[in-house]
Amino acid sequence: MVDKNQLLLDETLLSTANGYIGVRGNFEEGYPIGIKTIRGTYINGVYSLVDIIYGENCYGFPQNGETIINVFDTQGITLTIDDDMFSVFDGTVLKMERRLDIEKGVSHRVIEWLSPKGHHLVIDIKRMTSFVYLQCFTIDYSVTSVNYDGEILITSTVKGNVNNYVDPNDPRVGTHHQQFLEISKIVINDHIVTMEATVSRSNIKIGVDMSHSCAFKYTQKNETVTGKRKFVVKKGETVKVIKYCRFYDNRRSELDISLDKLMSFGIEELYEKQENYLTEFWKFGKIDIEGEEAIEEALNYNTYQLLASAGKDSLSNIAAKGLSGEGYEGHYFWDTEIYMLPLFTLTSPEIAKNLLYYRYKTLDQAKLRGKSLNHNAAKFPWRTISGVESSPYYPAGTAQYHINADIAYAMIQYYLFTEDHEAMKKFGFELLLETSKLWLETGHYYNNQFRLDAVTGPDEYSALVNNNYYTNAMAKYHMQWTIKIYETLIADNHEDVIKALKEASDKMYLPYDKSLNIDLQDEHFLMKKPWDFEESKDKHPLLLHYHPLVIYRHQVLKQADTVLAHLLLDDRPLDVVENSYDFYEPLTTHDSSLSYCVYGMIASKLGRVEEAYNYFKKTVRLDLDNSHGNTKDGLHVANAGGAFMSIPYGFAGLRIKSDGLHFKPVKPVAWQSYTFRLNYKKNIVTVRVSDRMTITSEKEIKVTINNRVYYILGESSIEY
């Protein structure tokens, strides 16, 4: 009845998070020995340091890496009935249902169970990480007796002796398996258990308070505190215990609310607040697909998990796996700005602004990193938690200079969409300026063209190339907007830099091949050896089967690169975009989860709706179907963002430009319509695409649909 393979996957898929804490969907009662599990609870931005060891160390290599840590385990609850402990691996499971309710923000497990002695129970468990009170994690544990009269025992634990997950077959995970928590305090008062710890090496202090809706008797053994309580039940009666936990750390004093206060609300009020929060979010975030309910559900599931992953304060961002697992060590990448921010920019600009502000807060570290690379400019880390470079393999790490432009791009798009002049003045311009200096530091003129050599673009199957189209085009956009913002908003103090940026952006070399009429992924891409796709067809991802030297030497892509630039910048003639798509698409393995969605969105632009639809389906089901095989290590949150983007940016063809919103809608034949909402300049804009495009706006807005300008107030229905 219980699918053991699904369990590990469900731990990720049914994880609950709110951007501050994340709890994997482990069973409260645990699993028997022999069943693989990754039991984890994480706090966003709480990390430890680990040594990075190099066989051959070089100047400027990071000597430490940051890693997300598993914190106190408050998931444990056991139930004993007539000397049998509840487990879905013992007795008889008559029914088990698990789901994540994205309207209520609660994960729910219901088990109808016969104990080995034949006692019939219904166990109903709800978990919530509160979006309103970010510190708060609750487990709502109900046991209903169907045929049993007598005692049941419930125990509930908080454990401090936790380790990060180790897979002996994955050396990258395996090196960091020490215990990171040094427990500093365990206090049991009459009704609250408090456990505090210092994180080794980062010196961050964290703590948790735990209590229950009724009195428990607590005892401590080593670094575990266990509460016990016996209940007497009769047939048809329900015993209900609410476990309240409050996580905290010493860097977020603004979050502080006491556990007593949280408990004083009662669980029902907390549920109500959670639902209200989500109602507000879904007002913009929900996408309706008329004609394919399962796809709609999968899509909004992805959106929910992206919301759940997003840091809500300036000490945290969005990890590649959100707070659902330890994959990629909890690091933040360019994924945030390019794949995840669009959801928030379009629907919840405050969250978007905060994520950008996080980058601004780490600008000083980026400047230091720039210095260590001999650049007098900020250089954002490829992977980080606190803002310090944690990438130990620079060809597919530090060399990805484009992250500077990606962050700038997101800032610019946010600004164009929200017209938030204040944010741009307060921190945005400085972020744009300091990061754009990197291009001046690294680039140079040759034949009167401005070149960027020895960088790696988004496609990590080509490394250290000269004039990566994506990097150069994004850097050009970055510099152009730095200039434009300077001229319109700032106009002070930076004349020399601005002048240099003008020349560099004017003369930026964008490699293009005339005979193929395509933009070149890098200047010399066409000179590479063709890849033998037939030979490699059972060897995916290639990086696990070929030495980097071999991969780099060939015309083979891990993910969209030039095509991504075409999506983001939308500045190239359609024939170039189409030819480039047709050229690169067959060379792309999609070994990265950042790829499908981009190809899908460009397919939409090209009017190849069937192709776009197929890419979209792969995108939206990637984690649910575990199609990359590693969802156990956490959700592919960038892909989730790409799934969301696929509707407005993909099918509806949305682009945010200086003259407002542009659309170029198409619609998959399988759907009658799709609808999304935009939080555009503090105004609800509803966009519905059926055979017509219907836009509703409370205030008048200017939009461009298929290159024709419309001014819309109220509802307008337009033929496209």
Added chain:
Amino acid sequence: MVDKNQLLLDETLLSTANGYIGVRGNFEEGYPIGIKTIRGTYINGVYSLVDIIYGENCYGFPQNGETIINVFDTQGITLTIDDDMFSVFDGTVLKMERRLDIEKGVSHRVIEWLSPKGHHLVIDIKRMTSFVYLQCFTIDYSVTSVNYDGEILITSTVKGNVNNYVDPNDPRVGTHHQQFLEISKIVINDHIVTMEATVSRSNIKIGVDMSHSCAFKYTQKNETVTGKRKFVVKKGETVKVIKYCRFYDNRRSELDISLDKLMSFGIEELYEKQENYLTEFWKFGKIDIEGEEAIEEALNYNTYQLLASAGKDSLSNIAAKGLSGEGYEGHYFWDTEIYMLPLFTLTSPEIAKNLLYYRYKTLDQAKLRGKSLNHNAAKFPWRTISGVESSPYYPAGTAQYHINADIAYAMIQYYLFTEDHEAMKKFGFELLLETSKLWLETGHYYNNQFRLDAVTGPDEYSALVNNNYYTNAMAKYHMQWTIKIYETLIADNHEDVIKALKEASDKMYLPYDKSLNIDLQDEHFLMKKPWDFEESKDKHPLLLHYHPLVIYRHQVLKQADTVLAHLLLDDRPLDVVENSYDFYEPLTTHDSSLSYCVYGMIASKLGRVEEAYNYFKKTVRLDLDNSHGNTKDGLHVANAGGAFMSIPYGFAGLRIKSDGLHFKPVKPVAWQSYTFRLNYKKNIVTVRVSDRMTITSEKEIKVTINNRVYYILGESSIEY
């Protein structure tokens, strides 16, 4: 009186080795605490494995590295007189002389010493590692009393608890500081002490026998055996003790000679044999420089150390530091074939053949390495001891595919010089063929040119480039000669490969810039950003001050690259060679010790004798002046080979071609003449260059001098 800084350097410079064992020039009596020393004894080809750890592991990365290990320490001898132990840091040193006698093959230390109590002694110590009996290491220890009558105590030790050197400031060395010897046997019989051990992880078994020319009383404590003997001396008398050691390992049974047998010769006969061996060697190896004795001495010192470093059996080769230290972990690189083999090819072809045979013996490992890089061809490791790749940083390691061509080049040059058809048939052709397949596997055609992308040439300040001139030109030579040898000597079974090699070598792309009339280090070298040499002038070597990404992005060279191809292949018009030299020379930092000699030899070719002479002086004094600052870690043996090459290949312009020897002599004005000898086709050829070129040959030989052909029998004096 004792220069402490010089001591560490002298340990290297006065090390004694014979190609099988190497003993650093540590003081027998040790140093007081606080004086830095690297005490070491090494056996060529005896290594352990160490884990290579990567922050981010990739497919095909070597998981283990090999490292040379410090073996049994038999250097220890102490002398006690009237309760004072002899030390040059106590009492009064009236005189201390140390030198390495390259005619006798003995290192010699003489100390005239007043003990703290005023006893006057002369201590005379000779050390020898025998070239005739490779296992044999002797210390000839004499104490002469000048003013003392009484007892002296001599102790002599063999220690098994030795460690490799650790420098806490150098993480590359620091990771391997475990003790590698697991002592398996310590036996004291009446006059011989035997100690045996297994090397952890490689499972190689090694042992040492130790005895003395007179009876000692031996006692064991842990892993050290100490022999003691008291002597009574009178003024004017000498006490003499010979310590005999015999090292052995389980892979070299052919070496076996017993210690008793060695001792039966007596030290004088061993000295005589050593001198005879060297007389034979110097018959060809010695270079005479009339007019600058100090340079002549320095040059022949380098030659001696190269002889001392060279493995004499097929289980060993020549480490970058010879057997004089632990730098580069005792690895063999391309240095052997390109910088060291020429000495042996020209003077001691049997040693050259053996070194080439060593590569042949590791061909199977090279094929396996090729497979792990997805190539159906042999790919020789960049650094190795047993034949397995030990390079943890592939951009300046595995990516240097040119090592295949370097080995082939050395084989071809050996063959052309010796006409050793037997060796070519027995193993040479197979070596050429299997290594040349690599070019077919990695290269490809584009615009009807054969290209080799994503490789690193000799210059490690440019990595992963396309069409490195050196690599492509050497690969072309390699393929052409594989074909030629096949056609003239083999002509069987390989038609398809030969056909493919023909096309690839015919169409090999050799990047050249027409406007500058230079060969291009790599296809895109000119597009790189210029380097700011002024800014970096106090930051050498650059690799310790700049991130690789920064270095790789610029026009800056660590060492000769294109210019080296011009030296080895000698196939380009003089104006291209000259322009290339003038272009690259100012861009070269010479941060590698493989650089000076090459630029010097090309300067000779260009007739810029003063420039050549200056480079030669830097080459020949590099270790003696410690100009790279790391001679403590071992001799720069490739540079020593380059010093030797600078005379025949440099000033005399020797090139070995299919039509015989070519010369193009020049002479530094500081010298009246220079003379070298060639062991050419089993014939002594003496070449003396003064204002004329005088060649003497027992048999008739054909030589080409400044493009004119001469047939020489007896002595010919030619104007040049």
